[in-house]
Amino acid sequence: MSPLLTVRGLSRSFGGVAAVQSVDLEVEQGTIRAVIGPNGAGKTTLLDLVTGFTKPDMGTVDFDGHQLVGRSPRDLPSLGLMRTFQSARLVPSLTVRENVMLGAYRFTRARFLSDALRLPRTRREERELRSRADELIGFLDLTRFADSRATDLPAGAQRLVEVARGLAGAPKLLLLDEPAAGLDDSETRELADVLHAVREGGVTMVLIEHNMSLVLAISDQVTVMDAGKVIADDVPSTVREDAAVRKAYLGVAS
Structure with missing residues (x-):
């Protein structure tokens, strides 16, 4: 091989x-x-x-x-192929869950118009991304932080959020x-x-x-x-x- x-x-x-x-x-x-x-x-x-x-x-x-x-x-x-960085690169305005969800967006098929109109496909894909993010957040013992802004977390926890985001991309x-x-x-x-x-x-x-x-x-x-x-x-x-x-x-x- x-x-x-x-x-x-x-x-x-x-x-x-x-x-x-x-x-x-x-x-x-x-x-x-x-x-x-x-x-x-x-x-x-x-x-x-x-x-x-x-x-x-x-x-x-x-x-x-x-x-x-x-x-x-x-x-x-x-x-x-996914990677993390030496300094955590999280989106300050987003929660831990939302940052992790970003890692899986390559699997979505919804486009700008359907996003803007909140069409059924968009809502379904968002539910799927959320479910995958919550699974990874639980896997890394970050559930208590799921709804917190990612950059409010301790530095060590922020690094684990990056790992979760990397894994979200499968x-x-x-x-x-x-x-x-x-x-x-x-x-x-x-x-x-x-x-x-x-x-x-x-x-x-x-x-x-x-x-x-x-x-x-x-x-x-x-x-x-x-x-x-x-x-x-x-x-x-x-x-x-x-x-x-x-x-x-x-x-x-x-």
Whole structure:
């Protein structure tokens, strides 16, 4: 079986500084891939290149048989690819439920006129979106916040709303940028359980994460970046003992 996501020779420089250098990456369907590394390693830039928010200088990105380089980020949900961001990007004026519903709008067929006239199709689709949103909100233990403005929530809860919105699009691949940021130890353990359940539901994931306890608990494969390059790529137990990884994180050679 071909990998769900294949990255080949992906590179991008900014002002002569190589942020991502000839990165190769394969993500098998049904797995969780962690991308780790110190600050400034190029991890978020890598996600931006994969999802079209930044144009690469070189390289290719293949997702489920589709070449992504040159595509708009707006095209990706219809292909089955969703992502979250390092800083939660929620709509301030909308409730938690409404923000989650936004993630599923690719499934709707109603158009502007029927929306304006509140025709039966529009009302039916809105009920379906609401039902799906409420299911995901419950899944992530956010029901008590469902009718609250999303940006009034604590930072950790806002990140979970972003995860719910990503899942609302029924993705084949979900890219998560530091999903545990702002979560305490108990919330991080709950997130690990959630992500395990998401994978069991058939969603492949790539996550950027600094919380090593989460990475070691849920990842099938770990890619380590430093100064824009991949310095290790293996199962979590092997990466944890890698001398180059320890040096990049701790400044020690062993």
